[in-house]
Amino acid sequence: MNAPHPPKVAGIDPAVPTPAHTVAPTPPAPGAAPSPDSALPVTSAPAPGTLLQDRLAAWVSDLTTLHELTERLSRTNALEPALEELLRAGSALVGARRGLVVLEPGDGLGPRTTIGLGLGRADLGHMETVPPGSLPYGTLLDQGPGAGAEIVHADLLAEDGLDPRHREVAARLGYAASYALPLSTESAGRLGAAVWLYDEPAEPDEHRRHLVGLYVRHAAEHLARLVEVERTRASMTTITEELLPSRLPRVAGVQLAARHRTGPRGGGDWYDALPLPDAALGLSVGSVTGSGPSAVAAMGRLRASLRAYAVMEGEDPVAVLSDLELLLRLTEPARSATALFAYCEPVLRKITLAGAGHSPPLLIGERRTEFAETSVSAPLGMLACWEAPSVEIQAEAGETLLLYTDGLLHRTGDPMDRAFARLHAAAASVPRTLRRDPGAVADHVLRTVLPDGMDTADSGEDVVLLAARFD
Incomplete structure (x- = not known):
């Protein structure tokens, strides 16, 4: 078994732009001597408005990113394009290369589908051989309306208690970590789950989790409307065919x-x-x-x-x-x-x-x-x-x-x-x-x-x- 890897913070190739302003390092306390091991010069305290400007710049950057991603999602008018857009946007926000979304409404009325990003049908088929409760999104499909839990596997190969079949599939497909979120709304209940896969041990930091959480909540509302439209279309088609x-x-x-x-x-x-x-x-x-x-x-x-x-x-x-x-x-x-x-x-x-x-x-x-x-x-x-x-x-x-x-x-x-x-x-x-x-x-x-x-x-x-x- 491979030695445990210390989890990294996701975002090697960040898609969320870093603000131009950065927070200046905290100056040493008055009278404190600089560390002899430090080669950095002692800097003066930032101007009073610098921290506020940096924070505002970061907020504007985040809002701009979310606005662009939600606008793209809102332009989709069918389930499959919407699910694909959700995966692409979520991948950019959490810094993962691959992922999948499972649409499985909790009321059992359908439609049901699984769509992958960077995963072929055969790859999705391999994942379906893992016992449902041991999948990267596992228990998310059992939770009801308003479920806000996330499932983080920062280092699958080093994780104790991982289902052997899950470990085997992860090694076969070449992913070492996963991050999953539920898709649910108060009115529609559970719709499914979205999971993103990392090629090496990693997990999104708090900032990225906050952004993808906001985006997924908006996406779930949009998906709930599209599910209703799809059900209406299917019903109309069935009635017409019967006539x-x-x-x-x-x-x-x-x-x-x-x-x-x-x-x-x-x-x-x-x-x-x-x-x-x-x-x-x-x-x-x-x-x-x-x-x-x-x-x-x-x-x-x-x-x-x-x-x-x-x-x-x-x-x-x-x-x-x-x-x-x-x-x-x-x-x-x-x-x-x-x-x-x-x-x-x-x-x-x-x-x-x-x-x-x-x-x-x-x-x-x-x-x-x-x-x-x-x-x-x-x-x-x-x-x-x-x-x-x-x-x-x-x-x-x-x-x-x-x-x-x-x-x-x-x-x-x-x-x-x-x-x-x-x-x-x-x-x-x-x-x-x-x-x-x-x-x-x-x-x-x-x-x-x-x-x-x-x-x-x-x-x-x-x-x-x-x-x-x-x-």
Whole structure:
């Protein structure tokens, strides 16, 4: 076992700037002779205002540092970036190179995650093999609201009673000391813990502990708000997914695939595929205005009503949308919606469709990629009486009908004409090897239109794609 190392004060590479003024050394008492071993000259007492100036300069420096760090944290609007910023700022304040933050709300409602600074997934996996109570942040996850304890391991290798597995992992990852703080608020309770790791025996001094304590208290309040936002988003996504088809039906002569992503505020976009009498198939996509729980609820009501109308008179898409428009005006007078309904006869590869203020579907095949232009019409609920003629499309074997909502176009950030051009180009570029699979067609279109993905696109819009490939 290695010999004990005297703990050092953290801060070999300080990130908190040292004030320009320093406190002068304390002069010897009057009449006292200087030490014979001292080579330093005897200095006179500082001017009366020097100590105050030095103290004020130090306070200003600390406040400036905390202001800059908290401003950076406040600009984060999602949990992962906020946790990463917390680790970086805390690392600068305590003088550590690596660390990790464990998000584990005490109420058990999630979300739960672990993010490392200078630690890979494998490193975090090694730390998870340590018994929970022996981790560097150990008991912090058992404490309740307002927990103010810290856990300091100034020299892990020389510490008596350290769990053997913890010692083994510390040696494997190359850290010799740790400093951990709880993340908690009075209102939200325990959120998790943050821990910073030192490459050699060390611990932050009182000044650094004070600064990081102030910062972490502010960070915990910010994280508590982001946790609530994340929970709301997850709830909205779950509710929306439950209101949409859990699986698509199997109908002879056609293959179906759908892609859907709910926006961060919860939107009212839907899709549906419904087997109808005489081996027919009804396809619909639509979008209710607004966002949040009320829009999601309205979407569920409209989708359910459209299914009923489709069963009764699906062969006439205009009648289906006319009934839906009347229902909307009577039950949702403050809302409007766009919708598209297609009555498909897979054996004949015949499609009859009507749209209400909705973007036209795409027909993708070997010899053509074109929009199936529906007649121009207003959204549902915008006119006293809605009606527009239907159009008929004759699909060829192997062609795919792609229905989508406007959210796909809006997420591009382009003007609508450019967004339509991008969508058409994406559909035309589907490789031949993928055209037999409607899911692969939808994925290719998504990757091409939204190269950054549905999650990272800078938009709150829902995204819906419904692809039907005719045999």
